[in-house]
Amino acid sequence: MRNEIVNVVDEIKQAVSLLRRHLDWDQAVRRLDWLNNKAEDPNLWNDPQEAQKLMRERQQLDDGISSVRKFEADLQENIDLIELGEMEGDQEVIRDAENSLKAMLVEANRRQVEAMLSGEADSNDTYLEVHSGAGGTESQDWANILLRMYTRWAERQGFKVEVLEMHDGEEAGIKSATIMVKGHNAYGWLKTESGVHRLVRISPYDSNARRHTSFSSIWVYPVVDDSINIEINESDCRIDTYRASGSGGQHINTTDSAVRITHIPTGIAVACQQERSQHKNKAKAWDMLRSRLYEVELEKREAAANAEAASKTDIGWGHQIRSYVLQPYQMVKDMRTGVESSAPSDVLDGDLNPFMEAALAHRISGKADAVVDDLA
Numbered sequence: 001m002r003n004e005i006v007n008v009v010d011e012i013k014q015a016v017s018l019l020r021r022h023l024d025w026d027q028a029v030r031r032l033d034w035l036n037n038k039a040e041d042p043n044l045w046n047d048p049q050e051a052q053k054l055m056r057e058r059q060q061l062d063d064g065i066s067s068v069r070k071f072e073a074d075l076q077e078n079i080d081l082i083e084l085g086e087m088e089g090d091q092e093v094i095r096d097a098e099n100s101l102k103a104m105l106v107e108a109n110r111r112q113v114e115a116m117l118s119g120e121a122d123s124n125d126t127y128l129e130v131h132s133g134a135g136g137t138e139s140q141d142w143a144n145i146l147l148r149m150y151t152r153w154a155e156r157q158g159f160k161v162e163v164l165e166m167h168d169g170e171e172a173g174i175k176s177a178t179i180m181v182k183g184h185n186a187y188g189w190l191k192t193e194s195g196v197h198r199l200v201r202i203s204p205y206d207s208n209a210r211r212h213t214s215f216s217s218i219w220v221y222p223v224v225d226d227s228i229n230i231e232i233n234e235s236d237c238r239i240d241t242y243r244a245s246g247s248g249g250q251h252i253n254t255t256d257s258a259v260r261i262t263h264i265p266t267g268i269a270v271a272c273q274q275e276r277s278q279h280k281n282k283a284k285a286w287d288m289l290r291s292r293l294y295e296v297e298l299e300k301r302e303a304a305a306n307a308e309a310a311s312k313t314d315i316g317w318g319h320q321i322r323s324y325v326l327q328p329y330q331m332v333k334d335m336r337t338g339v340e341s342s343a344p345s346d347v348l349d350g351d352l353n354p355f356m357e358a359a360l361a362h363r364i365s366g367k368a369d370a371v372v373d374d375l376a
Contacts, residue, residue, distance in 0.1 A: 001079075001082055001083075001086070002098075005082070005098050005101060008098075008101050008102060008105050009075065009079065009101065011105055011108075012071065012075055012101065012104055012105050012108050013075070015071075015105070015108035015109060015111070015112045016068060016071050016072060016075070016108065018112055018115070019064070019067070019068050019071075019108075019111060019112060019115055020068055022115045022116065023061075023064050023065065023068070023115070025068075028061055028064065028065060029065060031057075031061060032058065032061045032062060032065060035054060035057060035058040035061065036058065038054060038058075039054075039055070039058065056123075059184075060123070060184070063184075064115070067111055071104065071108060071111075074100070074104060075101070075104065078097040078098075078100050078101050078104070079097075081093055081094075081096070081097040082094050082097045082098065085097065109357070110353065110357060113357045113360050113361055114185060114188070114189075116360070117185050117188030117189070117360070119188065119191075119298070120298060121187055121188075121222035121224070121294070121295075121298060122185055122187055122188030122191070123184055123185050123187075123188065124186065124187045124222040124223050124224065125180060125181060125182045125183065125186050125187065125222070125223040126180070126181050126186045126187035126190050126191070126220055126221065126222050126223060127164075127178060127179070127180055127181075127220070127221050127222075127223060127288060127291060127292075128150055128178070128179050128180075128181060128190060128193075128218065128219070128220050129176065129177070129178045129217075129218070129219040129220075130143045130146050130147045130150075130174065130176060130177045130178075130216060130217070130218060131143065131175075131176045131216060131217045131219070132169070132173065132174065132175050132176065132216050133196070133214065133215035133216055133217065134215070135212070135214050135215070136169075136170075137169060137170065137171045137172055137173065137205050138203050138205055138206075138212050138214045139173075139214045139215060139216060140169030140170075140171075140172060140173030140174055140175055141169070141172050141173035141204075141205070141214075142173070142197075142199045142214040142215075142216045143169075143173055143174050143175070143176070143177070143216040144169075144172070144173035144174045145173075145199075145348060146197060146216050146218065147174065147177050147179070148348075149347070149348050149349070149350055149352070150179070150181075150190075150193075150218075150350075150352075151179070151350075152349055152350030153350035153351075153352045153353075154181045154183070154186075154350075155350070156350050156351075157183060157186075157189070158183060159181050159182060159183030159186055160181070160182040160183065161179050161180070161181055161182075162179060162180040162182065162274070163177065163178075163179050163274065164178045164179060164180055164272050164273075164274045164284065164288070165177060165178040165258070165271045165272050165273050165274065166178075166273070171205070172205070178270075178271070178272075178288070180223065187220070187221075187222040187223070188360075189356055189360075190220045190356075191220050191222075192356060192359035192360060192362075192363065193218050193220055193321075193352075193356070193359075194218055194219050194220045194321075195217070195218060195320065195321035195322075196215050196216070196217050196218075196320045196321065197215070197216055197217070197218060197320075197321065197322050197323075197324065198213065198214070198215055198320055198322070198323045198324065199213070199214045199215075199216075199324045199325075199326070200212075200213050200323070200324070200325045200326065200327065201214075201325075201326035201327050202326070202327045211327055211328070215320075221291050221292050221294075221295035222291060222294065222295060222298070223287070223291055224287075224290055224291050224294045230290040230293050230294050230297075232263070232286075232289065232290065232293065236263060236264050236265050237261055237262060237263055237264065237289070238261070238262045238264060239259065239260070239261050239262075239282070240259070240260045240261075240262070241256040241257070241258065241259055241260075241278060242256055242258050242260065243256050243257075243258065244257055244258040244273035256278070257273065257275070257276055257277065257278045257281055258271065258272070258273035258278075258281060259271065259272055259273075259278060259281040259282045259285045260285070261282075261285045261286065261288075261289050263289060263292075263293065266293070266296065268289065268292045268293065268296075270285050270288040270289045270292060271285065272284040272285040272288065320335055321334065321335055321336055322334050322335060322355065323335065324344055324347070324348070325344070326344055330342055330343070330344050331344065332344045332347045332355075334355050334358065334359065336359060336362060337355070337358040337359055337361075337362050339354055339355050339358040341354070341355075
């Protein structure tokens with residue numbers, strides 16, 4: 001077996017060992033057996049909220065354990081194929097098995113990062129807001145490109161995307177938009193994307209074909225379920241209704257159905273125009289406000305728990321986290337981790353995992369280093 005492939009095999013084995021350790025393997029297997037038995041109990045759904053919590057835990061454990069077992073089985077199968085190919089001089093078999101191992105390593109590394117998404121709300125669905133910066137049409141077009149980028153990324157991950165609110169630009173693009181991304185660990189993956197994103201390109205809106213720099217902001221916060229109690233005093237809030245804008249059929253501009261709620265003590269404002277009914281939009285806006293206030297609380301807890309390592313500017317609003325240059329050269333660079341791509345068209349089409357994985361690893365590097373040290 002070539003040295004390069006021996007190294008790939010060793011890296012896969014180390015990644016699988018880390019996944020096992022993170023799961024606390026023996027305890028996880030016993031817990032899954034108990035949950036499987038519990039699922040057969042006809043009285044389980046007497047308490048629907050508790051039943052849903054247990055079934056979510058069961059699904060997460062089953063996914064984790066199944067993925068480890070599949071990695072181990074596929075690893076051994078490809079090693080056997082390479083040995084068989086070497087014995088028989090079949091280069092095609094060897095090449096296919098080596099390519100499979102390389103693909104496994106990519107997936108194992110992704111799983112390794114995802115396994116460390118153990119924050120309180122990491123497994124939740126998430127809201128993602130896009131806001132254009134100063135610069136008029138150019139900035140609004142950039143905001144629209146970012147919205148498409150995250151939508152494409154979510155679709156690649158198998159997540160569902162629901163548009164909750166959108167304000168179109170005067171000539172092109174959008175002034176702002178809010179989407180809900182639904183899927184396991186949606187918030188955990190997207191939480192490092194909050195911040196300012198910078199675009200440098202030859203503007204299609206400039207008749208002199210000059211290079212322009214545009215900025216748009218992303219804000220990510222988790223969807224919270226009914227089991228999390230966030231107290232909001234309605235007297236602290238201002239509720240405004242207005243006529244919805246943007247595409248959505250003839251009905252959308254006929255009534256003041258859109259709702260904006262502003263939490264006066266914090267200045268946090270949320271808006272929803274997805275539904276035709278003002279009542280339904282108001283209900284969703286209240287859910288969004290609860291989530292924003294919960295996200296603020298999570299940030300306070302994280303800052304307190306990681307006072308030495310955490311830096312508010314790493315994820316804070318108004319801080320540039322990534323630069324996308326289309327002219328005079330092609331480059332996307334993350335300013336926090338140094339990760340780069342020379343294929344911005346792929347990144348803008350949703351190829352964001354390398355950036356997200358690096359940002360997540362950066363945030364949890366202390367935990368990851370501790371695990372590696374234990375294994376050494």
